[in-house]
Amino acid sequence: MLLYISKRLFQGVFVVVGISILIFIISRVVPGDPARMALGPRAPQYAVDELRREMHLDKPLPVQYCYWFSGVIRGDFGKSINTKRPVMADVKEFLPATIELALFSGFLFIFFSIILGLLAARYRDTWVDGIIRALSYTGIAVPAFVVAVILMLLFGYVWPIIPVLGRLSSDITAPPVITGLITVDSLATGNFTAFFDALKHLLLPSLALAVGPLFQEARILRSSLTDNMGKEYISVATGYGISGSVIMRKYLLKPSFIPVVSVMGLDFASLMGNAFLVERIFNWPGISRYGINAMLNKDLNAISAVIVIFGAIFIVVNIIVDLIVASLDPRIRLGGK
Amino acid sequence: MNKEPIAKNELNRCRKKGLLSPSAKENLRIYWYKFSRNKLSVLGLFIVLISIFLAIFAPVVSRYPQHVKEFVDYEKANLPPSASYFFGTDIFGRDIFTRVIFSFRGALLMSVIVLSIAVPIGVLLGLIAGYYNGTWIDIIIMRLTDVFLALPPLILALAIAAVLKPNLTSSMIAVTAMWWPWYTRLVYGMATALSKEYFVKNAELIGASRFHILFNEILPNCLSPIFTKMALDVGWVILIGASLSFVGLGEQPPTPAFGQMISDGARYMPDLWWMTIFPALAIAFIILGFNFFGDGIRDMLDRGR
Numbered sequence: 001m002l003l004y005i006s007k008r009l010f011q012g013v014f015v016v017v018g019i020s021i022l023i024f025i026i027s028r029v030v031p032g033d034p035a036r037m038a039l040g041p042r043a044p045q046y047a048v049d050e051l052r053r054e055m056h057l058d059k060p061l062p063v064q065y066c067y068w069f070s071g072v073i074r075g076d077f078g079k080s081i082n083t084k085r086p087v088m089a090d091v092k093e094f095l096p097a098t099i100e101l102a103l104f105s106g107f108l109f110i111f112f113s114i115i116l117g118l119l120a121a122r123y124r125d126t127w128v129d130g131i132i133r134a135l136s137y138t139g140i141a142v143p144a145f146v147v148a149v150i151l152m153l154l155f156g157y158v159w160p161i162i163p164v165l166g167r168l169s170s171d172i173t174a175p176p177v178i179t180g181l182i183t184v185d186s187l188a189t190g191n192f193t194a195f196f197d198a199l200k201h202l203l204l205p206s207l208a209l210a211v212g213p214l215f216q217e218a219r220i221l222r223s224s225l226t227d228n229m230g231k232e233y234i235s236v237a238t239g240y241g242i243s244g245s246v247i248m249r250k251y252l253l254k255p256s257f258i259p260v261v262s263v264m265g266l267d268f269a270s271l272m273g274n275a276f277l278v279e280r281i282f283n284w285p286g287i288s289r290y291g292i293n294a295m296l297n298k299d300l301n302a303i304s305a306v307i308v309i310f311g312a313i314f315i316v317v318n319i320i321v322d323l324i325v326a327s328l329d330p331r332i333r334l335g336g337k
Numbered sequence: 338m339n340k341e342p343i344a345k346n347e348l349n350r351c352r353k354k355g356l357l358s359p360s361a362k363e364n365l366r367i368y369w370y371k372f373s374r375n376k377l378s379v380l381g382l383f384i385v386l387i388s389i390f391l392a393i394f395a396p397v398v399s400r401y402p403q404h405v406k407e408f409v410d411y412e413k414a415n416l417p418p419s420a421s422y423f424f425g426t427d428i429f430g431r432d433i434f435t436r437v438i439f440s441f442r443g444a445l446l447m448s449v450i451v452l453s454i455a456v457p458i459g460v461l462l463g464l465i466a467g468y469y470n471g472t473w474i475d476i477i478i479m480r481l482t483d484v485f486l487a488l489p490p491l492i493l494a495l496a497i498a499a500v501l502k503p504n505l506t507s508s509m510i511a512v513t514a515m516w517w518p519w520y521t522r523l524v525y526g527m528a529t530a531l532s533k534e535y536f537v538k539n540a541e542l543i544g545a546s547r548f549h550i551l552f553n554e555i556l557p558n559c560l561s562p563i564f565t566k567m568a569l570d571v572g573w574v575i576l577i578g579a580s581l582s583f584v585g586l587g588e589q590p591p592t593p594a595f596g597q598m599i600s601d602g603a604r605y606m607p608d609l610w611w612m613t614i615f616p617a618l619a620i621a622f623i624i625l626g627f628n629f630f631g632d633g634i635r636d637m638l639d640r641g642r
Binding site: 146281303311 | 480481483484485487488489490491492493495496497498499500572576579580583584585586596599603606607610613617620621622624625628
């Protein structure tokens with residue numbers, strides 16, 4: 001098991017280096033001189049040359065990459081053209097909001113997909129199953145940004161009971177920053193009004209992100225449950241007189257979760273991608289909104305930082321998913337084929 | 338010279354006894370049977386045919402083709418859906434129905450171009466890496482694929498489209514750049530397994546060229562998963578393309594695109610709801626159609642059942 005983890009971690013490091021090269025190439029493909037772009041069109045030529053030397057732009061590309069990557073390792077992505085601050089400071093400010101959103105949304109889709117999947121399998125081929133199937137098709141076909149716009153319409157205008165913009169209402173003072181996740185911070189300081197307000201603000205954006213994967217995973221759980229129900233070892237266990245709940249917990253759920261967990265890993269990737277659009281719609285002050293603004297303004301340092309960070313997060317999530325699958329599936333854990 | 342009809346009869350007799358593989362016509366019937374067993378696949382095929390028809394004949398089908406260019410008619414602006422404007426008009430008095438149909442056209446064109454570039458590249462690299470399994474060629478190609486697959490797809494596409502000029506071509510380049518690795522990985526697994534099979538070993542012993550082995554021995558055995566994935570991917574490419582154009586990295590106005598129409602319309606919610614809801618429904622319609630169609634293709638090419 002330890003060998004498996006260290007192997008995965010090693011691969012992860014390798015891939016992060018690969019991503020950094022890819023990002024570096026993408027950001028250098030752009031026509032135009034980064035030094036000139038940073039200083040603006042009216043800056044004198046000697047200042048631009050000075051900055052070029054400072055940014056090591058006068059050196060060959062591989063050397064430039066080495067300078068850039070050594071900065072990245074130290075957490076130095078350079079300055080953002082947009083906010084005129086070090087990119088890392090921006091990241092520290094905006095990343096917690098996105099993590100809070102992703103975690104809450106992940107919690108929503110994991111929790112509800114399991115419940116709905118169990119329901120669909122229990123009442124298969126009835127109207128419950130039918131409704132969940134129809135909703136799963138909708139989940140495939142309706143992009144997250146459309147769900148976001150529709151939720152915005154419903155709760156922003158038609159039925160304004162839930163706030164639709166930002167992380168906190170303006171009349172509520174934010175709790176002191178401990179982790180940066182407002183829900184956690186307000187709970188830690190015992191500030192329950194802020195906690196519930198933050199939770200209300202979280203609800204719609206995370207729902208917009210969770211709706212798509214939610215129903216699809218319910219479907220996958222349902223089909224792997226019904227597949228496994230037909231297996232002989234379940235009949236054998238029933239024949240031995242083992243009680244239904246033990247069979248469920250010990251023999252049925254465990255193998256059925258393997259495909260679901262793998263798909264959840266993939267869905268988390270699409271969730272992070274969709275966060276770029278959803279944060280923009282709900283004006284959620286997270287790293288994705290920061291990233292999309294950087295992209296629209298060609299703020300290269302900020303773009304590279306956001307992508308490297310998302311790549312790293314995705315790799316960590318994948319490793320976690322692999323570990324969960326390995327712990328569920330002895331064939332992987334013990335390295336057999 | 339009149340041997341032919343007898344030979345044909347003989348052939349048919351053998352076929353009926355199941356001694357020969359079925360004729361092309363029978364094959365078609367079997368395929369259709371497998372495809373149409375699921376009613377949703379037939380619905381999918383129907384939607385796909387409609388959208389292809391609309392895309393090709395967009396200038397003929399739509400009533401106001403001039404509305405996709407720079408066009409302003411403030412007297413007809415902000416009209417709700419009616420008999421002359423099925424989906425209503427936008428703030429410039431342009432017919433939403435016409436613009437949705439032309440968006441179909443752009444979206445389909447985009448997925449056709451993206452897939453016809455990304456699939457051959459991905460398949461070729463997957464074949465090579467799978468055949469030269471374990472060598473440095475395999476390692477380079479597959480690690481490169483890992484890097485591309487390690488980023489959430491939409492993020493990579495956004496980044497590439499962002500550093501290029503914002504237009505349809507850039508968004509196509511961006512989506513193509515993130516799409517090939519999926520095919521490389523798909524084909525890699527199959528090619529690795531196939532290159533250990535006896536028929537490939539035989540071809541090697543006879544002295545067949547590498548080209549022949551890759552394209553005539555291995556590739557034909559990988560085709561049905563590739564086609565299945567392509568049919569499913571058309572919908573995904575359209576979705577990613579719509580997401581790009583939603584943030585303004587795609588087709589630029591006045592030429593319409595789904596994402597751009599939805600983001601424009603969202604500003605006039607809820608009064609001008611038709612500006613957003615109809616393009617959104619159109620995207621859902623087309624993506625659902627291609628998904629059902631892709632499922633049908635999978636059932637059809639699945640040899641097991």
